[in-house]
Amino acid sequence: MQILENEPMNKHTSFKVGGPARFFVKAESVDDLKEALAMARENRLPHFILGNGTNLLVSDKGYEGVVITLAGEFSEIADMGKGAFKAGAAVPLGRFARAALKQGYAGIHKLAGIPGTLGGAIYMNAGAYGQEIGTHCTQVVTLDEAGNIRERSASECAFGYRQSIFQKSGAGGAQAETILSATFQLESANTACESPEQTVARLEAELQECMAKRKATQPLNMPNAGSTFKRMERGSADMPQQVAPGYYIEQAGLKGYRIGGAEVSTLHANFIVNAGGATAKDILDLSDYVKAAVAKKFGVELQREIIMLGEF
Incomplete structure (x- = not known):
């Protein structure tokens, strides 16, 4: 250690x-x-x-x-056969998604572009392009505050949009359970009219399409933490079905708005980037400013997706 x-x-x-x-x-x-x-x-x-x-x-x-x-030991992936996999919490999500893809299994292959670890993905039920990590999860192994190993079924994990039971806090704000590993049951994507090699090629093509979209629409060349605000359950009174925070941020004229070294991305309005020399306070202040501006203009309350650590 x-x-x-x-x-x-x-x-x-x-x-x-x-x-x-x-x-x-x-x-x-x-x-x-x-x-x-x-x-x-x-x-x-x-x-x-x-x-x-x-x-x-x-x-x-x-x-x-x-x-x-x-x-x-938290960085290991075990292929248990017939689409069952066990992955440690420290395994990069992209590595796990690609390992399953190469075996012809679908369900999480579009998540390969998410830069986090499996533990972080389970913690927030990470998702992209219509897939979520919790959908095919069957069990999560954790260490609780008392030092006991605990096995939680998928239903116990209470997966929802960007949330899970693991986001609850313990004493003093500490995480109540530490995710050690997770088990998944994936489905074979192979069809009767294609070979296993063709199946893998098709899944790889779907992944590459997602990666291209990510590269074209997200500021991957600048320091950022992904989407700043969560997708909303409902939009404004004038557009109740609009649930994309970036739409409201852009319509509020905030693309490119800066506080210190923090900037609302000119490529994707729901990203705040470190445009050079930003401090954490710059980023927090900018996210607060965006929240207030969107609320004032549209009556919509944005919720941060980014986790805050320490005293601000």
Whole structure:
């Protein structure tokens, strides 16, 4: 187990901002993880489980707690046959999606462009292009606050739009359960009129189409944390079916609007980017400004999708 003190979090987040974490721990086994959680309890510090940091905004002041990142045994994928897979929480989602695709299994292949880890994807029920990670999940294994291994069925995970039961907090704001791994049952995409090789090629073509759309519509060349605001259940009174936050942000004339080094992307209005030298406060202030402007113009209340860590 590796322990670093006062580790700059701008090295570990896609926004490239954030002050130091009091402790930064790399846990490569369940025993390492238990030790890291015990260290947090003994020092009366909160803890946070970090994936790839691609949906996270860390305060400029840093995080007076223990940031834990998983590696080692949490980075393994097991092919259990007949479309059943088990993947560790630290497995990159793209790696898992491609591993299943190469075996001719569909259901999560369009998620390969999402830059997070499997644990983070389960935590927020990540989705894209009509697919969600929770749809084919059958079981999630976690470590609870008491140090017990827990197996949750898919129904117990309470997957919904960008949410799961794992988003609930424990004492002191800590995550109540740490995701260790998840099991999936995927369906074969093979049809009677094509060979297994043709099936894989077709799935790969679908994936590449999604990747091309992502590249054409998202500011992938600038530091960002994905969609800033969640898709809404309903739109404004004038357009009740409009559920895309980017539509309202763009119609409010906010594309390209800046506060400090933070900017509403000129490519996709629901992305805030670090246009150079942004601070976490710049990004937070800009998201607050966007929320207020959209609410004033359309009466629509946007909800942030990005996780906030530390004191702002």
